Amino acid sequence: MAYHHLSPERRQILRVLGTTAFSWSLAGRYARAQGAAPVPGPEQLRIGYQKSAVNLVILKxxxxxxxxxxxxxxxxxxxxAGPQLLEALSVGSLDFGLTGDSPPVFAQAAGKDLLYVGAEPPKPDSSAILVLADSPLQRLADLKGKRIALQKGSSAHxxxxxxxDKAGLAWADIQPVYLAPADARAAFERKSVDAWxxxxxxxxxxxxxIQPRVLATGRDLSGNNSFYLAARPFVDKHPQALAVLFDExxxxxxxxxxxxKDAIKxxxxxxxxxxxxxxxFIQRRPRSPVGLLNPRTVADQQRVADAFFKLGLIPRPVTVADIVWAPKAAEFARLART
Known part of the structure; x- marks a missing residue:
């Protein structure tokens, strides 16, 4: 529709109304999707999530x-963070949850009984190594001998x-300071650590x-994959519930x-x-539909596991594929349709 004959004020009002109508249309379509038929499910479903778990937060x-x-x-x-979530999953306090790439490796190496059941696409721009704006550190090689805050066993690890590795440094060349995110930020701001x-x-x-400088993001370093994991008893008893979860x-x-805009609010x-x-952080996040793990994703995750074992950061080698839920495609499609 042409608006050139209208006053600027009228054109602005019509633009606002058009945007609002589009937003309501999207919300209406999503609401109708939410009207999908109820299915037989578990008596309880305990879901672990973090603030970054956009899809789960929307469902909640x-x-x-x-x-x-x-x-x-x-x-x-x-x-x-993921390590705490998977510890709860392994001791029977959770049924289902989302973490980054590293926590499942540490959990598997520790003998925790859980399964990879789904994955989202990589998010390489969603993690970074930060220094303060006035830091003398300019390159990754400058991290040698420095104190670096991180959550042990997390994707940042x-x-x-x-x-x-890219900078030609060994793990022994730095001083890792293992802190949960809130404590790490406090240490970072008071300059108790050199990077985060x-x-x-x-x-x-x-x-x-605080406008820090970014030494590196995950691009060309780590895909920063996100994985959905579940307790083995839950997977065995409720495979159809997983199909519903992935759909939603x-x-x-x-x-x-x-x-x-509605999602941000x-x-x-x-x-x-x-x-x-x-x-x-949503701008840095690509489209993230949820599906079963594919061979490439499993291979990427195996590289994560091998790197941690090579450095002696996990006590034994692990084979990621051993704990990947892999129903046949036709069977999973049937579950989703039922």
Whole structure:
């Protein structure tokens, strides 16, 4: 429709109304998708998540799973990082959760009984190695001998391993300081450490508030894959529930992509993060539909495991494929349709 004959004020009003109508249209389509038929499910479903788990947060805020699994007791448990989440999963306190690439490797090496059940595409721009703006460190090679904060066993752990390798440094050339994200940021700001390896949304929050310099992101270093893991008893008893979860998680991702402003408001209201922080970390996040692990993803994850074993950071070698849930494609499609 041509608006050139209207006053600037009228044109602005029509643009706003058009944008609002488009947003409501997207929300309406998502709401209709949420109306998918309820299915027989578990009596309880305990889900572990972090603030960066966009798809899970949207499902939580929209109450989707409560409608898909009527009668099930849905519990949502937040964790500061993947290692803590997988520890809860391994001791029977969780059924399902999302982590980065490194936590499952450490869990498998420790003999934890869990399964990779799904994956999202890589997010290489969503993690970084940071230094303060006035830091003398300019290159990755300058990390030699320096104190670097990181969450042990997290995706940032592997990012740092790869960064040191690229710089021609050994793990023994640095002083790792193992801290959870909140404690690491405090140490970083008071200059108790020289650098910090971290992921979104902590990366985005720090970037906007104290404007550090980025020595490296995951690009060309680490794909920063995201994995859904589940307790083996849950997988054995409720494979159809996993098919429903993947379907709804992928719908949630579509909502995050197509109704970006609404998704930012939803995530910000839940997490307490500033909308600007949420906007920044979602911008770095590619489309993230959820599916079964493919051979390439398993091979990427095996490289993570091999790197940690080579450095002596895990006690034994592990074969990632041993704990990958791999239903036949036709069977999984049947579960999704049922």
């Amino acid at each position: 805020q929209q109450g989707v799973l409560e409608r898909r699994f009527p009668g099930a007791k849905i519990q949502w448990l937040e964790f500061p 592997y990012l740092l391993v790869r960064a040191l 390896a971290i992921w979104d949304p902590f990366y985005a929050a720090t970037e906007l508030t 998680l992928t719908r949630a991702d579509q909502f995050a992509q197509d109704a970006r 939803l995530i910000a209201s839940f997490s307490g993060l500033d909308a600007g922080v949420v906007s920044l």
